[in-house]
Amino acid sequence: MSTAMAEQADTDTVQVRDRADKARQVKLVSLYALVALMLLFFALSIDDGNVRYLLSSGTEPGEVDGKPLTWAAFAVVVGALVLAVLNRVPKGGAGVAIHLLVGLAFFLGFMFWVYSDQAGGNSIIMQNPLPGTIRLATPLVLGALAGVLCERAGVINIAIEGQMLMGAFFASVASSLAYSAEMGLVGGILAGVAMGALLAVFAIRYLVNQVVLGVVLIALATALTSFFLSQIPNDPEIKGYLNEPLVLPRIDIPVLSEIPVIGQALFSQSILVYLTYLSVVLVTWLLFQTKWGLRVRSVGEHPKAADTVGIKVNRVRWQAVLLGGVLAGLAGSYFTIGSTGAFDNGASAGNGFIALAAVIMGRWHPVFASLSALFFGLMWTLQSQLQFLDKIPGELLRASPYLATIVAVAGFVGRVRPPAADGEPYVKS
Amino acid sequence: MTETIAHPPESAGPGNKPVPPAESSRGPVTWLPTLVETLAAIVIALVLGALLVALSDPDTVETLPYLFSYPADFFSAAFDAVWSSYSALVQGSVGSWNRISTTLERSAPLICAGLGVSLAFRAGLFNIGAQGQMAVGFLVAGFIGFTYDLPPGLHTLVALAGGILGGALWGGIAGFLKARTGAHEVITTIMLNYLAVSILLYALGKEAFQREGSDNRQSPPVADSATFGSVADTHLGVLLAFAAAVGVWWLLERSTIGFEMRAVGANPEASRTAGMNVAKVFTLAMVVAGALAGLAGTMQVLGDQASISPTLAGTIGFDAITVALLGRATPLGTVLAGLLFGALSVGGVAMQASAGTPKELAAVLQALIVLFVAAPALVRGLTRQRATGGGSTVMAKGWGG
Numbered sequence: 001m002s003t004a005m006a007e008q009a010d011t012d013t014v015q016v017r018d019r020a021d022k023a024r025q026v027k028l029v030s031l032y033a034l035v036a037l038m039l040l041f042f043a044l045s046i047d048d049g050n051v052r053y054l055l056s057s058g059t060e061p062g063e064v065d066g067k068p069l070t071w072a073a074f075a076v077v078v079g080a081l082v083l084a085v086l087n088r089v090p091k092g093g094a095g096v097a098i099h100l101l102v103g104l105a106f107f108l109g110f111m112f113w114v115y116s117d118q119a120g121g122n123s124i125i126m127q128n129p130l131p132g133t134i135r136l137a138t139p140l141v142l143g144a145l146a147g148v149l150c151e152r153a154g155v156i157n158i159a160i161e162g163q164m165l166m167g168a169f170f171a172s173v174a175s176s177l178a179y180s181a182e183m184g185l186v187g188g189i190l191a192g193v194a195m196g197a198l199l200a201v202f203a204i205r206y207l208v209n210q211v212v213l214g215v216v217l218i219a220l221a222t223a224l225t226s227f228f229l230s231q232i233p234n235d236p237e238i239k240g241y242l243n244e245p246l247v248l249p250r251i252d253i254p255v256l257s258e259i260p261v262i263g264q265a266l267f268s269q270s271i272l273v274y275l276t277y278l279s280v281v282l283v284t285w286l287l288f289q290t291k292w293g294l295r296v297r298s299v300g301e302h303p304k305a306a307d308t309v310g311i312k313v314n315r316v317r318w319q320a321v322l323l324g325g326v327l328a329g330l331a332g333s334y335f336t337i338g339s340t341g342a343f344d345n346g347a348s349a350g351n352g353f354i355a356l357a358a359v360i361m362g363r364w365h366p367v368f369a370s371l372s373a374l375f376f377g378l379m380w381t382l383q384s385q386l387q388f389l390d391k392i393p394g395e396l397l398r399a400s401p402y403l404a405t406i407v408a409v410a411g412f413v414g415r416v417r418p419p420a421a422d423g424e425p426y427v428k429s
Numbered sequence: 430m431t432e433t434i435a436h437p438p439e440s441a442g443p444g445n446k447p448v449p450p451a452e453s454s455r456g457p458v459t460w461l462p463t464l465v466e467t468l469a470a471i472v473i474a475l476v477l478g479a480l481l482v483a484l485s486d487p488d489t490v491e492t493l494p495y496l497f498s499y500p501a502d503f504f505s506a507a508f509d510a511v512w513s514s515y516s517a518l519v520q521g522s523v524g525s526w527n528r529i530s531t532t533l534e535r536s537a538p539l540i541c542a543g544l545g546v547s548l549a550f551r552a553g554l555f556n557i558g559a560q561g562q563m564a565v566g567f568l569v570a571g572f573i574g575f576t577y578d579l580p581p582g583l584h585t586l587v588a589l590a591g592g593i594l595g596g597a598l599w600g601g602i603a604g605f606l607k608a609r610t611g612a613h614e615v616i617t618t619i620m621l622n623y624l625a626v627s628i629l630l631y632a633l634g635k636e637a638f639q640r641e642g643s644d645n646r647q648s649p650p651v652a653d654s655a656t657f658g659s660v661a662d663t664h665l666g667v668l669l670a671f672a673a674a675v676g677v678w679w680l681l682e683r684s685t686i687g688f689e690m691r692a693v694g695a696n697p698e699a700s701r702t703a704g705m706n707v708a709k710v711f712t713l714a715m716v717v718a719g720a721l722a723g724l725a726g727t728m729q730v731l732g733d734q735a736s737i738s739p740t741l742a743g744t745i746g747f748d749a750i751t752v753a754l755l756g757r758a759t760p761l762g763t764v765l766a767g768l769l770f771g772a773l774s775v776g777g778v779a780m781q782a783s784a785g786t787p788k789e790l791a792a793v794l795q796a797l798i799v800l801f802v803a804a805p806a807l808v809r810g811l812t813r814q815r816a817t818g819g820g821s822t823v824m825a826k827g828w829g830g
Contacts, residue, residue, distance in 0.1 A: 213803060215751060401623075
């Protein structure tokens with residue numbers, strides 16, 4: 001029906017629309033309609049909309065009536081739905097802004113619904129999800145950037161998980177040995193680079209199938225770290241030198257950390273988080289604004305052509321993989337010196353696989369991959385915050401990040417196009 | 430050290446069905462070099478492992494400071510440490526019928542899940558989801574096994590079928606999504622693994638799955654009527670694993686759909702042009718892969734009568750990927766690799782018990798072996814073999830798009 005209406009609207013301005021364009025509109029209309037319906041349900045089912053919220057720690061919790069705000073969110077989404085039905089959703093920046101607005105409206109309505117109608121006087125306060133999101137997303141963003149860098153250069157990197165594990169272990173050891181958290185970062189980076197070098201040697205020099213290689217490197221890192229860990233004696237005196245690291249301190253950035261709502265979340269974190277911000281900018285700039293980045297992308301897309309114009313294909317690939325190793329090693333150090341301290345078996349807990357998924361979801365683009373990683377961070381944070389409320393069953397909550405990813409990938413990302421020469425070793429003939 | 434190499438393949442030995450000749454079309458002449466390379470890779474891995482053993486042995490480390498004045502001390506201490514570790518490894522995995530039977534039982538799920546990963550590889554799909562497919566498989570099989578009361582034999586069959594169907598469904602979701610929407614199977618199978626864990630925890634929280642008198646999240650064991658039954662202390666699920674290998678070989682090498690799978694794996698565009706239904710092939714490949722992983726999941730609940738718990742699958746689903754890769758994605762190779770990995774993990778525990786070498790070393794050895802097997806150019810360089818062509822199998826080389 002919606003397509004028919006859209007066609008009607010288009011008859012006076014002669015416009016040629018192909019089937020893919022129409023399918024896109026149908027998809028958008030049904031998505032917005034679904035969001036509007038859910039918001040309607042939220043707004044109708046709220047009885048007592050009073051919600052207490054806390055946006056930054058150290059302040060008094062505020063109180064707000066969520067019911068009218070949920071209705072407002074509903075109105076916004078209905079507006080967007082009308083635009084979509086009329087096929088008047090603009091392309092480019094304005095269109096993205098509308099998508100974001102709908103997303104934000106849904107998020108707010110959902111949060112008000114979850115936190116409203118709490119029985120008893122001791123109501124649970126709505127917390128700002130940003131600090132947790134940033135914390136949990138840090139290793140994912142770094143890992144995803146490492147993956148993007150390698151794969152843009154045409155080397156498949158499934159071994160992010162393995163690089164993270166080694167980074168985590170050696171960050172802990174280095175920090176314990178040097179009695180300094182910052183030296184831990186150096187240890188983590190070195191371990192990540194070493195794993196990167198192993199990846200490069202076997203993939204570039206010995207032409208090993210890179211999917212195989214990645215899986216094997218993960219197995220090797222898992223085995224080696226647990227072997228090393230079992231070699232550290234339980235004697236507290238020796239253990240103190242090897243696996244009792246100092247944790248990176250929190251650094252407040254002056255002025256910026258005072259910004260309400262987002263200040264504490266973004267600018268009162270450890271140095272690792274600031275390095276992550278820097279890495280996103282750096283990798284994006286390197287890949288898309290520098291000569292080196294052009295070379296990296298060209299050896300990932302068409303190594304033969306790159307070679308023809310005099311680019312040393314394998315040298316550029318080595319550089320990209322090693323730089324990726326730096327980032328993955330940093331990502332790994334988060335799991336020891338960036339959060340809990342001592343290394344334990346399987347410290348990275350599957351984060352490397354999630355980072356890999358973020359690379360593919362973000363279509364091998366550093367910014368989009370980072371956004372996908374942030375999405376996982378947000379979902380995990382919400383999951384831990386909402387588990388004390390009885391609106392959603394705990395098991396569904398636990399499954400929701402993964403379910404959401406499947407829906408997002410199957411429904412909206414669809415077929416993705418990797419760098420053309422991803423996974424193909426280059427042999428100069 | 431040659432002993433160590435020779436043993437694991439032998440453990441396929443008495444009492445089992447013959448293993449199918451997967452490479453019959455190529456004949457032994459082209460197959461042999463890859464075997465030599467594999468053995469060379471195992472030797473190199475064992476040498477590196479020996480280094481680790483020696484360096485983790487306190488007696489050997491004590492001799493290090495005067496290594497250059499009395500090298501003999503170091504070498505004898507190192508030799509003692511390595512010899513006792515490796516002989517414990519061999520003794521513990523294939524030293525007696527009891528150990529062989531343990532090895533076989535440990536290998537069976539690895540082989541089944543590995544076959545699933547191999548099959549998906551041949552169709553150009555990278556199936557990381559064996560872990561989740563196994564979990565769904567043993568959840569269904571276990572539920573049927575301890576809830577219903579059926580005559581022996583029939584009960585086993587129903588539980589087995591349930592487990593296989595559960596795995597097939599879970600794998601099929603990834604295949605269907607890939608075929609219909611192009612969602613990448615690496616993402617979907619990773620996510621389905623986590624989803625399977627959520628379902629597992631959800632089910633174990635329910636009363637129907639709770640073992641009486643236990644506060645832990647674990648189920649009761651299956652009824653005796655649902656078990657596989659055993660011959661000479663080995664449960665018959667092991668035979669099913671070998672039968673599955675024969676079945677996969679037949680499917681891949683002798684059936685039309687298997688030919689289509691291999692064609693799609695080699696070149697999906699060309700297969701589409703040739704009139705094959707690529708979407709159907711993707712879905713079917715994942716369904717069969719999931720069914721095989723589901724079969725692997727039934728081994729523990731119906732074979733060992735283990736109770737279902739969140740950690741029951743261990744790392745078998747991920748080890749299956751390495752097994753499939755070591756077996757070069759062929760059924761025979763997967764069987765041999767599964768036996769080798771089963772032997773190493775059973776032997777690793779024995780090695781820790783009798784020689785004091787950490788059992789993690791077995792996992793290091795597994796990873797090193799696969800690493801060197803995957804790098805024939807390196808192995809040839811190190812052992813100065815002549816370069817030989819052939820021996821490569823079509824596998825997922827890239828993301829495939």
